[in-house]
Amino acid sequence: xxxxxxxxxxxxxxxxSGYELKKxxxxxxxxxxxxxxxxxYRELQRMEEQNHVTSSVEVQDKKxxxxxxxxxxxxxxxxxxxVNKFPKNLIAPIRDEFIxxxxxxxxxEANNLTFEIQRFKKQQEEELETIxxxxxxxxxxxxxxxxxxxxxxxxxxxKRAKKGIIAEIDWANEALELIKNKGREEQ
Amino acid sequence: xxxxxxxxxxxxxxxxSGYELKKxxxxxxxxxxxxxxxxxYRELQRMEEQNHVTSSVEVQDKKxxxxxxxxxxxxxxxxxxxVNKFPKNLIAPIRDEFIxxxxxxxxxEANNLTFEIQRFKKQQEEELETIxxxxxxxxxxxxxxxxxxxxxxxxxxxKRAKKGIIAEIDWANEALELIKNKGREEQ
DNA sequence: AAGTTATATATAACTTGTTGAATATAAATT
DNA sequence: AATTTATATTCAACAAGTTATATATAACTT
Numbered sequence: 211x212x213x214x215x216x217x218x219x220x221x222x223x224x225x226x227s228g229y230e231l232k233k234x235x236x237x238x239x240x241x242x243x244x245x246x247x248x249x250x251y252r253e254l255q256r257m258e259e260q261n262h263v264t265s266s267v268e269v270q271d272k273k274x275x276x277x278x279x280x281x282x283x284x285x286x287x288x289x290x291x292x293v294n295k296f297p298k299n300l301i302a303p304i305r306d307e308f309i310x311x312x313x314x315x316x317x318x319e320a321n322n323l324t325f326e327i328q329r330f331k332k333q334q335e336e337e338l339e340t341i342x343x344x345x346x347x348x349x350x351x352x353x354x355x356x357x358x359x360x361x362x363x364x365x366x367x368x369k370r371a372k373k374g375i376i377a378e379i380d381w382a383n384e385a386l387e388l389i390k391n392k393g394r395e396e397q
Numbered sequence: 398x399x400x401x402x403x404x405x406x407x408x409x410x411x412x413x414s415g416y417e418l419k420k421x422x423x424x425x426x427x428x429x430x431x432x433x434x435x436x437x438y439r440e441l442q443r444m445e446e447q448n449h450v451t452s453s454v455e456v457q458d459k460k461x462x463x464x465x466x467x468x469x470x471x472x473x474x475x476x477x478x479x480v481n482k483f484p485k486n487l488i489a490p491i492r493d494e495f496i497x498x499x500x501x502x503x504x505x506e507a508n509n510l511t512f513e514i515q516r517f518k519k520q521q522e523e524e525l526e527t528i529x530x531x532x533x534x535x536x537x538x539x540x541x542x543x544x545x546x547x548x549x550x551x552x553x554x555x556k557r558a559k560k561g562i563i564a565e566i567d568w569a570n571e572a573l574e575l576i577k578n579k580g581r582e583e584q
Numbered sequence: 585a586a587g588t589t590a591t592a593t594a595t596a597a598c599t600t601g602t603t604g605a606a607t608a609t610a611a612a613t614t
Numbered sequence: 615a616a617t618t619t620a621t622a623t624t625c626a627a628c629a630a631g632t633t634a635t636a637t638a639t640a641a642c643t644t
Binding site (some may be wrong): 315 | 399402403406409425426428429430431432433476479480481483484486487488489490491492493495496497498499500501502503504505506509513516517520521524546547549550551553554556557560561563564565567568571572575579
């Protein structure tokens, strides 16, 4: 259900098509909820069936028609209820196939693990750059669209994402060091 | 597929029933891959169909029969291939409904957000205790079952989990402070 | 003695998420 | 001029994950 409410939350800011919703997801909720475009479209259909949103087709000359979705009062109520009612367990379920492989590390060929942890570290560093970019964008759009009240909360979530990534990079450095020393001892 | 390979990895250590597999998951892979018992049983069926495991029913007097699964050579090969072939993208997808709510924080009633972040912090602190317990258990069973080679990698993943949790607690403290100050300014 | 909780096993129904493909235009590149 | 890439929309098939339920014994609590 969280996908639905993430979408409803974004539709509170403004009306959007499925495509725009996906793009907005990618520059805001991306680091708290992953989703594929196909899932967005399917969910929009269901949301329309359940009157959480309405759609209107906007005819554009030469281009595709845009199907633009608006949140309904019913949708707003449902969102408001959801956002105020937190689940019992606040720790997010984890599904991380990288670290499972590390767990079974004695079955990984010697240099392969080092190589993959280095790659992991690089990807986390890139992710940090992405977050920094998103932070700037958030600040810009808060001013442009008069969403200064929202910005405070956006920045809270960005701060958390940053800390998480820094912890990953920190771990990767320590892990690489430990593996190097282990190799040395075993000579 | 990662669930399957997590299960195969554990079955490399020893034969187990579905119930035991779930319990082992909960004290080892729990903080990298969540799963429900029902999923374990269904996956075992499929794994048997595809000859990654075989089962034999162990009759016990008075108690339920135990259906004990063993990894096959085919299963071992499949696992070995999987554990050595890392995915292109090493960053795990995230699905965290707690932090989405924080993102839309201006729609949360005043004291509710503070209350929920405090609850989040407490749950993370408990999770840290759990990890510490798992760490001790890992060290114990490594000695008892002569899995000292594995222990090194287990501890790597535990180290990572710890760092992640500490980052969460750290964020929660900062967030609570920021929210307190924000409230003060707005008076 | 009765009720509850933990252990132990498993299936069915449902919901959610992923993969891959189909369709079509505009803009950029070779 | 032809090809590729980006924009834009959607659906069908499949895989994975969740919820609810059923069964049964042992151990513990009231």
